[in-house]
Amino acid sequence: MTEQENAIRAGAGSAGDGDGAAPRVRLRDRDAELRSVEAAVDRLCRGFAAGGTEIGDLLTFSGRPGIGKTSLLHEVRRLAKLREGATVLFARGGERQFKEPYHVLRQLLQPVLSDLRPEVFSQVMGTWEEVVGPAMGIKQPKAGARRLDPQGVRDGLDYVITQLAPRRAPMVMIVDDLHWADGESLSWLTKFAIRSSELPVLLVFAFREDENDWPTETQEPFRKDVLRLKGRKHELNRLTLSSVTDMIRAELGDKAEDAFCYEFWNVVNGNPFEANALLDQVRDQELEPVEENSRQLRELAVDATGMTLKSWLDRLGASTLRFAWACAMLGTDIRVDLATRISTQSTEGARDSIKQLRKQRVLTQTPNGNLEFVHPLIASSIYNTMPDATRLGMHGIAAAEIENAGLGLLAASRHLVETHSGEGDDRIVKKLRRAAVEHQLIGAPEAAQRCLHRALNEPPADEIKAEVLYELGCSALLTDPVATVNQLKLALDPDEVPLRPELRVDATFRLSEVLAHSGELGQAALVCQKEAQQTADPAGRQRLQAASFMWHAFRKSEEDGPGRSARLGEMCRNLGGRTAADRAVLAMRAWDLTLRGAPSAEALALADEVLDAGRLPKGLGWTDTTWGFELPSMLGLTYIYNDRIAQAERLAADAIIQFEIAGWSGAHRGFAYFLMGLARFRRGLLAEAEDFLRRAHRISERIGQRLPLAWDAIGVLVDTLIARGRVEEAWTLANDFGFHPPYHSTAMVLPDAASLYGKLLVAKEKYAGAAAALTEAGAQLEVRGWRNTVWAPWAGHLAIAIARDEPERARDYAERAVQDARNFGTASAIGSALRLQARIEDGQAAVELLEDAVTYLGQSPAGYEHAVALVDLGAALRRVGRLDDAQEYLYQGIELAQHCSAEGLVDRARRELANYGLRPNRLGLRDFRETIDTLSSAEWEVAKRAVQGVPPQRIADELGVPIGLVNRRLAAVYRKAGSGPDGLASALGLPPQQRDASGLEDLDD
């Protein structure tokens, strides 16, 4: 493109959707940038036409105010719109709107999302509709909805854009004035920009890079993120002398002297906005463009761009200026009726003001009939000349008028927080509190907090103050633990007017929750205990007592474990009914019994009483805030350790979905992944376990460093890697993370960290270290009265670690573990303990123990443990010379280990076979019976007919099912039988094909 051709609409560069409104202006000195734009759009469209999907790109334009960024973006829009099928999305930040949550993203996405057909809309939204919908303002929050976690909104947006982009590709997303984008939008956009290349999206940003041009310090981290972005970056330079000279001569004629033009260029420093402003002045003042006059330019420039209150007053007059202030208050896309009412002018007066403001090139009209400042620099200048009192007052009027106009409290609250405080106006406090609630429902806790802080400054009536503090504390629950703790402590301050009793209980519980999540479990328990003593209401007291039990249970160590357990048992026996609170106590007790290794049936009976037909009861759901997610977690853990893994997996799957729907993407979802990972690990699905655990760990890292959740995830991940035979990787992971004593300083790691660590050392054959770690673990658990050998298999592994040096002691430990496991009574616990005991025995003794272990584990869901026992048994049989039996168990072990993705175990079994002259793989066809067993009855029906040579279509007709289904079943039959049609009969042990009975008779003859 040549410069002559690039006459574009740059003029009122900022006009919102004002593509049609702005005059065409020639864009000078921007050839390189324009080529870059054209090339980027071209690459995107060609790439997409060629079937590409990961073809995204990022273009940024930065530079000083007025340098021409918006003008270039208009060119991007124009070029992109010329492309057939392209979707062009546009949004911009507003200096007055950077505190409006999702202001930019709503502009960007609302139009395209609301344009989708209903079925496409549901596909694009997936499970995120209740999260992204309210945040993007295209859906009311569901009745009874709770606060949204902003991280959940971001995750939802990731999903939505991934779905949307390919459907609307090629897609160009343009954001102007990114420096004024709201924090909620920025935090998603900056992350999306990093991975935009994975989608068919060209992302284009324009922003001022100087920190003074970013609105507050809180945006500083975003500024840094934006500056760090990698892409095609263009920093716009000032215009050249010759371009500015051209601009001057185009306006004032060729008579403009070189010296004048040179001084002009110097004064405006090549800035096109300032050049235009100064040209206006020169024209208004009828200044001759000759050398002698060039000295006056500097003064004129100050007038042109450095407008003061006085200069605006002189230029516009008081009432017109007041109208302009009202407009500045509203930001971008200004509704005339609102501006009129905020300026307290009559309709006629407003009409005159608008006329005057358009004439003075302050305002312009957009195609939708709204108003717009011709340039954001002018809007800033007008707003900044407002005297403080006027500004505070006008924000108050704006808030009221916006509400009256039916635009809602969310929109009004931006003005409410800017109003004058100190009046003690109850209505304002009420409104701000309501606005805070609404902000939480769209995933904007920071905006909610601004409202509540402002409410506190009002100030609220004494009896309300603690309540506002409580709400403030709750608003930061998902995002800012430190703030939450402080505010809730203030809300509970004994020297202030006290909080209503029911709120006191809740505030205490919340405080304890946040303390617990930050690892302060002892504190958490104490806070509840103390408050419980002062709580008169029995239900409230029970809740706090139960909570204190719960936090103690999650502590790394406690002074009086057995005592607490006894008290919990007592509480359990005295329960009056089956309310949610009662069931909460039952769940706690079930978990307590599990940890203690009490007979499994007892714990399971209690856990089953908590559930309603296998599901969590009302009031104890994953997202219920009365009890928090710890409670269902304890239930899930109980099922995992009591061999009811399928039930635990149902709960964990529910958790993942519930948290997704509620948009709780932080620790909550991370924990749900952990729980699922642990369940999968226990079941022996190691590859899946690894995947879930890694996800849990990633989420945890995103929230903070080495949180309890990370310990949990790493611990089980290490265990999983050992099981998969990747001991070195497990060792490195543990070391990199620092998974070793003294472990997490306050919180218990799930499952027992010391046992896991000892197990790792045994796997590394570091027996002395293992012995020390496991002995210590045993002592600690003993004090606590916890004897669950699956949760903490320290004794069995300790036996292995010391077997060589202290065989007697080793036997004692192994025996003790078996005893404890028998006492607990689950098949997996007994089987695993026996298997460990066999490791320190030899000969026939080992064989017998392992035969028992295999029998037990064969009846448990612990697939991997079963596989290990089979291989161990095979090896033990080989050692006593029973090679045939050895071979059989090793084959079984290999098959199961393969199913578990326990590659290391498969290798070990194969080596065992190969080293002793046995075949490392089963020979020939599998046993007919076994193959037949794996066929479903439907597959079997199809197979029998296929063997008879019945063609698929006829099989379909005979069975009355679609042909597609027959083909699918046939494929399964061939796969399972290990044969195509020809050998199928013999693979299934059926008589060979008898296509035609009469033919056979002929042969017989």
Ligand SMILES: Nc1ncnc2c1ncn2[C@@H]1O[C@H](COP(=O)(O)OP(=O)(O)OP(=O)(O)O)[C@@H](O)[C@H]1O
């Ligand atoms: N390359 C150019 N040649 C001539 N005039 C230009 C050029 N770029 C911009 N202008 C004019 O300069 C004025 C300011 O440009 P623009 O609004 O694009 O600046 P900006 O960088 O977006 O400023 P801000 O940071 O304040 O948003 C506009 O009126 C536009 O017409």
Ligand SMILES: [Mg+2]
């Ligand atoms: Mg701009």
